[in-house]
Amino acid sequence: MSSSHDPTKQNAIDMTNARAATSIEVADVRKFLNGGPLLWDRRKKIVTILSNDPVFDKSLRAFHSRQEQFLRGEAISNRLYELQELHKWSQEDMTIALSVMDEPLPIASHNITFKPVLELQASTELRSKYAAMTASKGILGCYLQTELGHGSNLSCLETTATYLPQTQEFELHSPTLTSTKWWSGALGKTATHGIIQAKLILPGEKDMGPHLFFVQLRSLETHETLPGRTLGDVGQPDTLCGWASTDNGFARFDHVRIPKENMLSKFAGVSDAGEYVTPPHAKMSFSGLIYFRSLMVTNAGWLIAKAATVSIRYATVRRQGEIGPDGLERQIITYPSVHVRIIPLLARAFVYLELGRALTRRVDELTRDLSVGDTTQLAELHHMVSGLKVLVSTTGIQDLETARRSMGGHGYSAFAGLGKLYADFLPAATYEGENSILEQQVVRAALKTFRSLSTPRPASLSGTSSYLCLIRDKALVPPKATADTWAKPEAAISLLEWRASLLVQEMANTTTTPDPSITQRVSRAITEAFVAARVGELIAALDSAFKPRAVAVVRKVYLLYLLTTLESALVDLLSLGLIIATVETATHNPTRGLRLAVARLCKELLPEAIGLSDAFGFSDWELDSALGVYDGRVYEALWAKAQQEPLNRTDVTEAYEVSIKPLLLRGQKIAGAKL
Amino acid sequence: MSSSHDPTKQNAIDMTNARAATSIEVADVRKFLNGGPLLWDRRKKIVTILSNDPVFDKSLRAFHSRQEQFLRGEAISNRLYELQELHKWSQEDMTIALSVMDEPLPIASHNITFKPVLELQASTELRSKYAAMTASKGILGCYLQTELGHGSNLSCLETTATYLPQTQEFELHSPTLTSTKWWSGALGKTATHGIIQAKLILPGEKDMGPHLFFVQLRSLETHETLPGRTLGDVGQPDTLCGWASTDNGFARFDHVRIPKENMLSKFAGVSDAGEYVTPPHAKMSFSGLIYFRSLMVTNAGWLIAKAATVSIRYATVRRQGEIGPDGLERQIITYPSVHVRIIPLLARAFVYLELGRALTRRVDELTRDLSVGDTTQLAELHHMVSGLKVLVSTTGIQDLETARRSMGGHGYSAFAGLGKLYADFLPAATYEGENSILEQQVVRAALKTFRSLSTPRPASLSGTSSYLCLIRDKALVPPKATADTWAKPEAAISLLEWRASLLVQEMANTTTTPDPSITQRVSRAITEAFVAARVGELIAALDSAFKPRAVAVVRKVYLLYLLTTLESALVDLLSLGLIIATVETATHNPTRGLRLAVARLCKELLPEAIGLSDAFGFSDWELDSALGVYDGRVYEALWAKAQQEPLNRTDVTEAYEVSIKPLLLRGQKIAGAKL
Structure with a gap:
């Protein structure tokens, strides 16, 4: 050499x-x-805008704490839609902008689960009430399925939605610790609304199995948790420090009442009297x-x-x-x-x-x-x-x-x-x-x-x-x-x-x-x-x-x-x-x-x-x-x-006075020497 | 069910x-x-002591930042030897105590590489000077081998140790950026001394290939980096947040002189005049x-x-x-x-x-x-x-x-x-x-x-x-x-x-x-x-x-x-x-x-x-x-x-005012609605 x-x-x-x-x-x-010259061109333009915007700067993120990463995830979510307005990005542009993000964002649950499920499975009434707000992010949603004690076998979920014919309401309830909804993205601190999987209970304690319901979680005025809900983050969500930028959350419900129209009833519903209306295509879900x-x-x-x-x-x-x-x-x-x-x-x-x-x-x-x-x-x-x-x-x-x-x-x-x-x-x-x-x-x-x-x-x-x-x-x-x-x-x-x-x-x-x-x-x-x-x-x-x-x-x-x-x-x-x-x-x-x-x-x-x-x-x-x-x-x-x-901000670490010096001094005393 | x-x-x-x-x-x-009833009994006793000591508490560590993890790693290192003195633990007891630690500790480099290499390869003189201090942790060592640009092919390491017959010294030097020593455990902020792999250069620019040298890195008075050395932590050391409790470090040397006796010369040495003394068993290393x-x-x-x-x-x-x-x-x-x-x-x-x-x-x-x-x-x-x-x-x-x-x-x-x-x-x-x-x-x-x-x-x-x-x-x-x-x-x-x-x-x-x-x-x-x-x-x-x-x-x-x-x-x-x-x-x-x-x-x-x-x-x-x-x-x-x-310390996250609220308000404005 x-x-x-x-x-x-x-x-x-x-x-x-x-x-x-x-x-x-x-x-x-x-x-x-990249799917053709037009799409490549768009990606290049969008990446240029994002990479020059301080909100998307990555130079220090390897050193961020979990909290800092989470705050950054929220800031990115907001800034993306601000940029959309500013640059008049189309829906396709936004898809590109989101796809070049290398962080799981709190907004993802809204876009990937909440919005499509609402569009596909809500009744016409429920959809017309929330479609515009969902599309514009006037509300932020999440999807609550997995429970602390229950995973892929939906039929064993414990959360209940009991129909009350008198008031034409459903009562959402988490009867046990293990029925706590767990892991849902954006549920911890971000989402204002959720779509929740719960066992539909009809009069006569008839358990109709899991169905979907729309429920508000936080106040649109103060963002505070609404009464009857207990919400939180499940904690440093991933074992290898992944997913720190999003708030995977938990939720419990204490006899929370929601109106009958909040059942996602396009393919399965309940009559006013409390009778089950069978879906035409069960597989639609x-x-x-x-x-x-x-x-x-x-x-x-x-x-x-x-x-x-x-x-x-x-x-x-x-x-x-x-x-x-x-x-x-x-x-x-x-x-x-x-x-x-x-x-x-x-x-x-x-x-x-x-x-x-x-x-x-x-x-x-x-x-x-x-x-x-x-x-x-x-x-x-x-x-x-x-x-x-x-x-x-x-x-x-x-x-x-x-x-x-x-x-x-x-x-x-x-x-x-x-x-x-x-x-x-x-x-x-x-x-x-x-x-x-x-x-x-x-x-x-x-x-x-x-x-x-x-x-x-x-x-x-x-x-x-x-x-x-x-x-x-x-x-x-x-x-x-x-x-x-x-x-x-x-x-x-x-x-x-x-x-x-x-x-x-x-x-x-x-x-x-x-x-x-x-x-x-x-x-x-x-x-x-x-x-x-x-x-x-x-x-x-x-x-x-x-x-x-x-x-x-x-x-x-x-x-x-x-x-x-x-x-x-x-x-x-x-x-x-x-x-x-x-x-x-x-x-x-x-x-x-x-x-x-x-x-x-x-x-x-x-x-x-x-x-x-x-x-x-x-x-x-x-x-x-x-x-x-x-x-x-x-x-x-x-x-x-x-x-x-x-x-590396200081040459001598703060651990020196607290830990390293006592260790060295003890060792020098034992060795009976000082170099 | x-x-x-x-x-x-x-x-x-x-x-x-x-x-x-x-x-x-x-x-x-x-x-x-566990290797027999005696060893099991010792492990049980040691684990009881450690698990009841607040320094070894693990209940919050999942939430610690890199810095907090590092400080904890240093505190654990110090406390372990404090406990050794307190409970009069034998060397075997310490081996057990260290083996039940589930953190890579800064002290590990000293025990697993620095100390054995010094014992095996140093001359009798060098060993007798530092053996007691090494055993008692009166000095803390690390082992510097890998360089920023060089890994397992030792013959291509760039760091040099040039013998100066006039003063009977070696001059350690890092000629390039890529010769920076990189990754060594405890090198960043902890170690006072190191054993370093460097190319031995004898008079007449004779390159004798990699050899080991003993070098002081930090002051034993102030723990400050000694002149001619540039030391630091290589940064959040592991990609998946592993090894956060230890300070994998880097080091550069700018014409640092060390005495001739600092060469680890049990199996290969240099005469006063600068001639190479061949090792009897090359494989001993x-x-x-x-x-x-x-x-x-x-x-x-x-x-x-x-x-x-x-x-x-x-x-x-x-x-x-x-x-x-x-x-x-x-x-x-x-x-x-x-x-x-x-x-x-x-x-x-x-x-x-x-x-x-x-x-x-x-x-x-x-x-x-x-x-x-x-x-x-x-x-x-x-x-x-x-x-x-x-x-x-x-x-x-x-x-x-x-x-x-x-x-x-x-x-x-x-x-x-x-x-x-x-x-x-x-x-x-x-x-x-x-x-x-x-x-x-x-x-x-x-x-x-x-x-x-x-x-x-x-x-x-x-x-x-x-x-x-x-x-x-x-x-x-x-x-x-x-x-x-x-x-x-x-x-x-x-x-x-x-x-x-x-x-x-x-x-x-x-x-x-x-x-x-x-x-x-x-x-x-x-x-x-x-x-x-x-x-x-x-x-x-x-x-x-x-x-x-x-x-x-x-x-x-x-x-x-x-x-x-x-x-x-x-x-x-x-x-x-x-x-x-x-x-x-x-x-x-x-x-x-x-x-x-x-x-x-x-x-x-x-x-x-x-x-x-x-x-x-x-x-x-x-x-x-x-x-x-x-x-x-x-x-x-x-x-x-x-x-x-x-x-979870607050119901409403600090991201609300900064990011979530602007996102929601913008969305509500776009949708032209307020729920």
Whole structure:
């Protein structure tokens, strides 16, 4: 290593060189990933406004206490709508502005749960009374479902809403400690109103199970808690310091009366006399959840894109280990053990972003269908988003952690930026439907379809169940994986579809003695087969989306997605006989071909890695990562951040007089010496 | 569900019943796990003292800011040694007291790195000058190795120690920003002295590579930073809020002179004239790291034990989902999807605790050997602890996260207690040797031994390499896994040894085209084969350790360890042909037998789960988890914790006037309405 070499300057040189090596037209790919030139343009304008506004400054947030983070979350919520008025942002602009926020905001509950549920399930009267105020944030809402003692089994919720025919009111009540509503975002300190899940009790103590009610929580004059309610924050909400910017709250109700019209009665109501009015479509209430979950696919795509951008940039400028041909330590991204971990994140981000966009279109169509009473797409979309929600939350969490760990020691620094994203995203495995519950729903639907195939009236196969064709058409036999398989998207897709089919078949044949992980594996296999088929469609459409050089590169990105999915499915592929091993193959491990194909693809994509991650279009403000800065000068960024640490305001810490000095003096006395 | 049922009271009933169901003598197992009745007795006494001392109170720490956590860490460090003096605790007592602390303490760097390295590597003169002060904490030390721009490749460190023959001094210097020492525990605000890795430069600009030097950092009079040093805290040290109680620091040196005697010169020195004196045993410097890493095995055992205790207790009292035979929702621990995840944690904790104890004995022996110049055990123990460090840090992180996620929504609460353990343990994958570097060392040693087998002078096989007998003795053929295999420890051990052998062979045969994950997989396979053989020995010794009922139960615990290890190794076992699948087996998945065996064992251990976790002996103070309280009253504990959240001190938050009110008023104006 040359002694005149300065690693700090080398950072910028390495980044410039890597950027120059990219062969694709980054601007084109960026427009594609952002949903077209118009949307990219809007995002850029909005990000410029936000990043220059002091309310959105991130430079000190790593040092904020929980309270400071919460106050900042509220200030951001307010300022966003102030800016909307100021700049006359459309609804779509606001969606973009909210989507580039990397904090869970108190306003999110209002937008993502309260408002859609009110719109979809309130009676016309209730809606017309509150729709304008809800849209304009004249009231702020939250959604109260989970209780301290009760989670996903809604039928066991304890909160009651008892109908009183005399006064035409419902009485909301929390009979026990465990019936306390718990975890609801914005419930603690922000929301003025809530929509609450409570057991509807009709005259004669008839328990009709959980229903939704609209209830005011705080005064619109003073913001004080209204009588009969006990409200509060559940406390430093996340174990890893996530979600500090929002007030997940608790609520108890002591015989609180609300008018009869406050029941959300579009699909189920109570007559004045107290008789239950049956809903025409019980499943209609699912569609709210479908909306929330579909958003998570795009959200996971952007998160993984951030993780990919930060880790690829850092690995490009970080040099460590062996001395390379330039006489310097090698850039760590050149080690296969590093790049096979982080290049696949690019692939997952590309796939999830496109998948999310397609899903949003499907859900918009569904919403239109439902508004005219057409429920034909409801079940299919419900299972699709359930499986996808599990997949993207599981892989998103893994990818964030993979990216962080790939950065070695500095990856642990709060200034690396990925830890906060991880902590904020982690609960995604539980909220909006616990993953294990959703898996059961996905699998149950698949088993039903599978069983119908041997009946006189087989279900028609499409979308999430089309892989079952392989089982239905008995003439088809599973392919043999060969070296060729790893170069052909269609072969990879076929293997993933066979895996799903054979696993569903195995599960159907072993229902009396299921192994405890089969539900999880079957759900994942079904969803991955579905996504793989969509990736096949994306590949087929590549020529119309990109110029030739980018087509070749993005094709590799999509193929890498398929191959890494296969790699994570190896136990299934091997145990189902889709990849064959024998004792004799011990010297010719049949999984080597796949692993080498992944390694080869990653290596081929290496010169494009910076270009592909630049194509996501993140500004330094959006990433807020000392390790992911655009210019690559990571060490200067880390140093500058550390200087702001509050402990560094004084040379001698206040712990000295209180604790360190007594410890030293005692030690010196014991040693009988003074140096 | 009966309407008179009170889930709060049910918590305590469920816990009492579960405790009564245990068949083993908990007290006996507890003594065993704690290393005998004497050590258990000491731990109990020490925990009683600590948990009644206000300095060690944990009731508000979830709400502490970084600064408050740091001040608490310093106060705890001081108080521990004050208590040592007060209660006349022995060194062994202090080891226990430090081991029950669940905070990374500033004093840890002094005890775990500074002191041992000084003792082992300093010259007699330097040692005699500082030994007493180091032992008594009259000075406080830290260890400066990693630099801002440089990690595990020590030869590329930039900090220099230039020998000046004229004055018989070394001049320490940080030539660049990237040479800044970074991450060292206690360096920021606590340590008065440090041992620093720096490139030794001899006259004529001869670069002799990294060596260790002793340097004072802060004044012993005022605690101010001495001239020529720039010291500080690297900032909120962990991305997930871990390590807040310690001051990971940075340091730069501007031509700081230290006397020649300050070089740690037991194994390598410089003559007065500036000539290098070659070390007799270059590897001697490894032995410090061996000591740190061996501690991590026991540490991981206790951490997993905590995760097991908390998750098993919560799953015992949490009821959710289906209505069971008692008319209540089922205890979640009764679901196979839950208990197959958390019961195996018991097994891993049992194994690691015993393994750690045996390892500590081996390392103590090694230390004695080394002090008389005997290095025969050094290489073997170095590879053993390297592999084990990787294994226990990897599985420990996974197990903590598995336990936390098994607890559903409440698992995300800071009051669940496991998140803090996770955040504090996560860096274990990187510190004291980055895992991927250690894996390379383990694998390199194995390949060397393997290749020697076909030479006229084959290496002797023992300990970490004994599994290679299978390859050496050509007559042996791999076993066929049958239903029986999953009931017999020896069969499971044999499969794990065959896997290690065949993978090493595969790697040796494919060095020209290695797949990128093979180093990781081979290292893991070797270490798991080694641990499996030790578990075989533990099983053989069971009859002498326990009464008959406990023997039967603990035997199942150890077998469960082996089977879950096999399950996590399925890709290898299948692809190496140790478990055979064919297309025809698609309806008879060959991995089902293993999965069902794991499920069966977990189910059989279910009635013992509370007893086995009680046997670790944790007090509520040690666990500090609302979900893991001994009496099972988890909801009351969560409620009580939430009431202490600082945001709950006022009903109306201070964010109301600043942010929420403007947002509401603007919305009401836009909607043109006031409710």
